[in-house]
Amino acid sequence: MSDVKQILNKYVPDIEQTIQTALDVASPFIRGMVGYHFGWLDQEFKSVNFAKGKFLRPTFCLLTFEALQASYQAALPVAACLELIHNFSLVHDDIEDGDTERHGRPTVWAIWGKPLAINTGDFLYTLALKCLFQLDVTYFGPEPIFKAQQLINQACLALTRGQDLDLRFEQLQDVTVEMYLEMVRGKTAALLEASIVSGAILGTDNAVTINHYRDFARNIGVAFQIRDDILGIWGNSAETGKSIDNDLRRKKKTLPVIYALSQLTGPRLGRLQKIYADSTPMTGDQIEFARECLQLVDAFNYTQGMVDTFVEKSFSALNQIDNASACQTELETLARYLVTRTK
16 A cells, blocks of 8 residues: 555645646635645635545556656646546535535535535636646647547546436436446546546557557446445445445445346345335435345445456556556556555
8 A cells, every 4th residue: 555655646746736836817715715625725725734635537647648758747737637627526526416525524515605616616627628728739749639638528528427327326216237337437437537548648649559548447447436336335434434334325326236226026126126216315224124135136246246357358458558667567556456445
């Protein structure tokens, strides 16, 4: 884990500086809310050092770019863009999901209300696109920059489609594994894929290499989300920092639940369907029953098997790339952490 922390911390100061410089165009209040959300400021907009996100997406981007170019600084604008897009989605997701806490602090909307939080999310998205225009055309040339912009735009569309499916799953009774995978490929995998592939597009014009990075990214993104589903039900609360009953209590249709609903029959299926058809949170007895159902159909091993399948596809693609650089090794280390992490 120490190696992973070192990799995750590698680019953070430069990414944060790039974002903070971009924030010079913001009004003081919006800049304050953004600073609060990122963990740089408290509610009074005074400097603090709260828990922050992992900066996974920009790190993947810069690792890929540096593996191909032996330096990373020229790609910082796209890395900042990716982190801003990720955080725009978090601000909006917190509102849509009704979450009042993130990283152990009240969410932006819980403090300043939904209208101001929505506007702040919109600002982050727009600022992200502005960062893309800071890429040096004399260094990259116009075509790679255009391809990176196009890729990230497509990822944002996929992100909103995935979120739409995730929200509508709450009302749908018949959610299939195929529907779930479609949702994940949008909500979780698309931006991770764009992060790695944008680094590849800016780092090389070799189409074969870019496609190998794309296959690696696409599959690791799906495995990442499925691993998250496992931790949400069978994780260690002391490590994850949240109750392992939360996903069940909120009736999230994660992959283990979808699989159980597809495998159960008779009275058990009817009872579980009735529980998920009710909009109120699960009671303790209902959570216990849901866990019994998951165990009965061996949902854990099925879900872990899905992780293993996507991991195998992912690293099979990565191994096709002839690159022995330290950054390529760090890229693999970070990806393996994503799909084996315990928090």
